[in-house]
Amino acid sequence: EDQVTQSPEALRLQEGESSSLNCSYTVSGLRGLFWYRQDPGKGPEFLFTLYSAGEEKEKERLKATLTKKESFLHITAPKPEDSATYLCAVQAGGDMRFGAGTRLTVKP
Amino acid sequence: GAVVSQHPSRVICKSGTSVKIECRSLDFQATTMFWYRQFPKQSLMLMATSNEGSKATYEQGVEKDKFLINHASLTLSTLTVTSAHPEDSSFYICSARTGNAYNEQFFGPGTRLTVL
Numbered sequence: 089e090d091q092v093t094q095s096p097e098a099l100r101l102q103e104g105e106s107s108s109l110n111c112s113y114t115v116s117g118l119r120g121l122f123w124y125r126q127d128p129g130k131g132p133e134f135l136f137t138l139y140s141a142g143e144e145k146e147k148e149r150l151k152a153t154l155t156k157k158e159s160f161l162h163i164t165a166p167k168p169e170d171s172a173t174y175l176c177a178v179q180a181g182g183d184m185r186f187g188a189g190t191r192l193t194v195k196p
Numbered sequence: 197g198a199v200v201s202q203h204p205s206r207v208i209c210k211s212g213t214s215v216k217i218e219c220r221s222l223d224f225q226a227t228t229m230f231w232y233r234q235f236p237k238q239s240l241m242l243m244a245t246s247n248e249g250s251k252a253t254y255e256q257g258v259e260k261d262k263f264l265i266n267h268a269s270l271t272l273s274t275l276t277v278t279s280a281h282p283e284d285s286s287f288y289i290c291s292a293r294t295g296n297a298y299n300e301q302f303f304g305p306g307t308r309l310t311v312l
Contacts, residue, residue: 119298131202131289131303132240139298175239184230184301188239 090115092178094187101194104165109190111176112158119179121159123152126173126189135161135174166194198224200292202304209280210312217275217307219290225270226292230301231263234287246273280311 095110113121120139124132136145138154145152149170151162161174171194176187199222209215219229228247232240244260246252246267254260262284264276273292277284287308291301 120300122300124303129287129306129308131200131291131306134300134302137300179298183242183245186239191237 090178090180090185092176092185092187094174094176094190096190097188098191099193101163101166101192103167103194103196106162106164106166108163109161109174109176109192110158111161111187113176113178114157115178115180115185117180119181121154122177122179122184123150123159123161124175124177126175128173132175163192166192168194168196170194198292198294198302200226200290200302200304202290202307204307205305206308206310208310208312211281212279215277215280215309217277217288217290217309219273219275219292219304221271221292221294221302224292224294226273226294227270228293229267229273230291230293231265231273231275232289232291234289234306240289243275277309280309282311285309285311 092113120137123135126132136152141156143154149164153160173189173191175189177184201220203218231243234240243258244252244254246265248267248270252265267273289306291303293301
């Protein structure tokens, strides 16, 4: 059965303290791995799509990487406005399957 | 980026009434639209997938007679919660995708449904 596991569940950082969020997956026939950001009471906001192992994408303070078993979302020198829940999703077959998310809090 | 809207953003209704939620892709044609529900501090749960002009495909455990989905055009899908009950209270989010399954989904802002 396809599974997507995100860790940690929650992460608290000081402003400027870099860290990484993990998304491990077991799926058959990965078509794409997606990262989204979700603020409370809002829909997820698309961040990145990764299609193959070794691929990397960057956007401002965020960098996403992909291996055959997991993806990392690296956050460099985070700011309080980066506080949100970060969702990882994998597309295999017909459905997009979401992880439970990592709630990130960045304190000033 | 692609924009998806939902209306209404918030609705409160009495038990037994029906509620319709609209999902529109504003600047692209969505070949496939999805409906999710999300409980507090939990991830998204896929309810159904719909392709324009076809019947929706419901996930196991989702009552198709209770959650009616109509994907009338390439830019509009509606979810009607029929005879709503308090346990239907949740955050409902739609998403839209163009092309095939390799493409990302773009999400609407969500609709908070409260059934009294």
